[in-house]
Amino acid sequence: GAVVSQHPSWVICKSGTSVKIECRSLDFQATTMFWYRQFPKQSLMLMATSNEGSKATYEQGVEKDKFLINHASLTLSTLTVTSAHPEDSSFYICSARSENYGYTFGSGTRLTVV
Amino acid sequence: KNEVEQSPQNLTAQEGEFITINCSYSVGISALHWLQQHPGGGIVSLFMLSSGKKKHGRLIATINIQEKHSSLHITASHPRDSAVYICAAPPPGSTLGRLYFGRGTQLTVWP
Numbered sequence: 001g002a003v004v005s006q007h008p009s010w011v012i013c014k015s016g017t018s019v020k021i022e023c024r025s026l027d028f029q030a031t032t033m034f035w036y037r038q039f040p041k042q043s044l045m046l047m048a049t050s051n052e053g054s055k056a057t058y059e060q061g062v063e064k065d066k067f068l069i070n071h072a073s074l075t076l077s078t079l080t081v082t083s084a085h086p087e088d089s090s091f092y093i094c095s096a097r098s099e100n101y102g103y104t105f106g107s108g109t110r111l112t113v114v
Numbered sequence: 115k116n117e118v119e120q121s122p123q124n125l126t127a128q129e130g131e132f133i134t135i136n137c138s139y140s141v142g143i144s145a146l147h148w149l150q151q152h153p154g155g156g157i158v159s160l161f162m163l164s165s166g167k168k169k170h171g172r173l174i175a176t177i178n179i180q181e182k183h184s185s186l187h188i189t190a191s192h193p194r195d196s197a198v199y200i201c202a203a204p205p206p207g208s209t210l211g212r213l214y215f216g217r218g219t220q221l222t223v224w225p
Contacts, residue, residue, distance in 0.1 A: 009154075046212055102159065102162055108156055
């Protein structure tokens with residue numbers, strides 16, 4: 001079946017630094033990538049939707065300059081949290097959408113900003 | 115108001131019990147997804163269904179489009195079934211648009 005490889009699975013960074021999270025679709029092409037954020041005991045919250053080769057569409061309230069999304073190829077999308085602060089600590093997860101496989105989720109990245 | 119509502123929020127069962135998790139939605143949809151989130155956070159897609167019933171191993175998902183209701187059943191539950199189960203649906207008129215998620219049901223199965 002379809003697999004989305006998400007890295008890193010966890011990261012601890014200092015306040016003010018930037019962190020890049022990668023989602024790579026293995027053996028299939030992801031026309032669309034969804035990026036979600038999840039707080040403890042809460043549901044997934046959509047941050048942005050990215051299509052290969054075009055700018056990402058951000059949800060209301062999500063700062064596009066803080067959460068940079070790049071979808072340069074049909075198999076790779078990245079989310080960069082810039083100038084991270086402790087309030088950015090959360091669980092981030094991507095989901096690739098394809099015609100053949102529907103939705104495939106990454107394994108998630110737990111970000112802790114200290 | 116959340117477009118997708120799940121119940122119960124928490125569920126505890128003894129190994130071997132039959133489990134039912136319910137999902138209702140307020141808008142017309144073309145398909146509904148059941149997802150499983152493991153303690154580590156990773157999410158696995160269990161089912162996508164638009165009508166009737168689907169079965170995979172001990173898991174059974176049903177949907178009633180007219181009543182806007184879906185259920186996920188687990189037969190002969192096992193401790194390894196302990197996870198958060200989430201129902202999700204794309205917006206009306208879409209099958210592959212962004213998903214709206216329920217809040218999830220935390221299932222704990224004791225040996």
